[in-house]
Amino acid sequence: MATKPLTGTKVFLMLVAFFGLVIGVNVTMMKLAIATLPGTDVDSPYAAGLAYDREISAAQDQAARNWQVSAHIERRADGAATLQVDARDANGRPMSGLKFGGRLERPTDKRADLQIELSEAGIGVYRGNAATVAPGQWDLVIEGDARGMRVFLSRNRVILN
Template sequence: MTGSQAPKPITGRKVLAMLIAFFGVVIGVNLVMMRFAIQTLPGTEVDSAYSASLAYEKQITAARDQNARNWKVDAHVERSGQGGATLQIEARDSSGRPISGLKFHGRFERPTDRRADLPVPLAEVGIGIYRGSALAIAPGQWDLVLEGASAGQRLFLSKNRVLLN
């Protein structure tokens, strides 16, 4: 006869230990995933939906005024070798003359994470030509937001998706 042992019976303690281990792993993984989800939450698009709805009529009026001006604003983004980018804007009025004296603001916004938004200060370097640089900007999809103002009043707003390599 060979000395083979009979299998050990499954006791109540073994079943309890297996159940506790199984649910401990499931709960532990859920807690870790929940923590990662909360840490990477980019936040809301607007802080107060009520305030945004009150300002909506003003935005519609500003958009109609901007369309009536019929300005042509061209933006060009050029990547540098060190991971930065140069933003150049050329602004022309409805008759094609350069628009000078505006205060332009540029901003690269990450569509998925507001915390990565990057303002680009723009200065007028020629008649109707505005330029600014971002020292370090990650590759990927960005929303390029351009705002032009004069005497504290916004006259131009544009938001376009760009892909930076």
């Protein structure tokens, strides 16, 4: 059996094919990486530091108020969830006139976050519903506003079955 000689043209074509394949795979992987990248975490570290300082100050103010806020979330059979927040002041009296809002955040995918609008159902009792809540782990975020300022923030991990 006669073998064909290895010529310069064949070596050149093999090199072009090899590097073409490597470059093609790299371009494909780069495009996939860029398409799935959610973006930068922080556009301005300085502004993020200032926001963090404000959060620390707000947390200290919240702790000084000594409010007793409890939340209960329940997933119903139809897939919806009901959130109830009970708010009491430092003396245990129910607080009304606040504006509470809730959010269910997926720990791994922010695109699945759900907003829950709460309305005052009684003195110091706030209720709201979220439609079609998938089972699994969620972060329950509760924010309370008074006169346009956030006065309460709570973040808790919950499991909804």
